[in-house]
Amino acid sequence: MPTNYDDIADQYKEAKYQLWRTHIERYTILNLVGDIANQTVVDLACGEGFYSRMLKRLGAVDVLGLDLSQGMIDLAKAEESREPLGIDFQVGDAREFQASEPFDFVFAAYLLNYASNFDELTEMCHAIFQSLKPGGRFLTVNNNPCDPVANFSIGKTYEYSKRLEGDLVEGAPIIWTFILPEGPLSITNYYISKERLEQALQEVGMRDIRWHPPQVSPEGQAEFGEAHWQPFLQSPPVAFIECFKA
């Protein structure tokens, strides 16, 4: 059963502020995004707009945030009303997304890991490819398919857990649980191997696929020390991927 974010939108918003997400996820994405001044951007599976807002603040000229969940988009729009940045938020399925004008940059945090089979993954990748201008860039973070199941227990240190349901085959559910002050929040991703992810991206026409290691912010290093982050860096639970439309 795919996670319905309508019911957990507020809790998921809280989960964005876990320490690993600030000091690793957000910091690594910030570095990988680089200079996007004056670029047009779509944030697919934007959730409540955490990264859409970051991308706009980084100088993107136009940002569109798209998400399947009305609840998530309601939160994104509420934040946009509270502090207008000029971001357009829409409800929609990334697999069917058709850009009216192609974008310079497509961003998607935790979209591809919602594909429960290769066809769904290909639909997502095809929509991404079609949404990009020639030479455009796609950046994404997802569950790391190379994270060994034996390593899932390291999450305790960082207030999450990962659990595989059944065997590690294509489409197998991987359940992430975030330990939050109000209680645990679980969401379900699906396993697709690194090779199949690359195959889907290549088949739709994406080129120059780069897998980037996570980075820890200087503040995170100073506050918690290198040893604290070592297990995460040794076998990262999430993977950052960048590729380009030729």
Ligand SMILES: C[S@@+](CC[C@H](N)C(=O)[O-])C[C@H]1O[C@@H](n2cnc3c(N)ncnc32)[C@H](O)[C@@H]1O
């Ligand atoms: C883990 S949340 C990430 C939200 C946001 N990118 C972030 O990092 O804060 C995953 C999001 O993907 C959305 N989602 C899942 N499948 C989708 C699809 N096919 N099209 C658009 N959004 C989708 C969910 O509704 C949810 O908001």
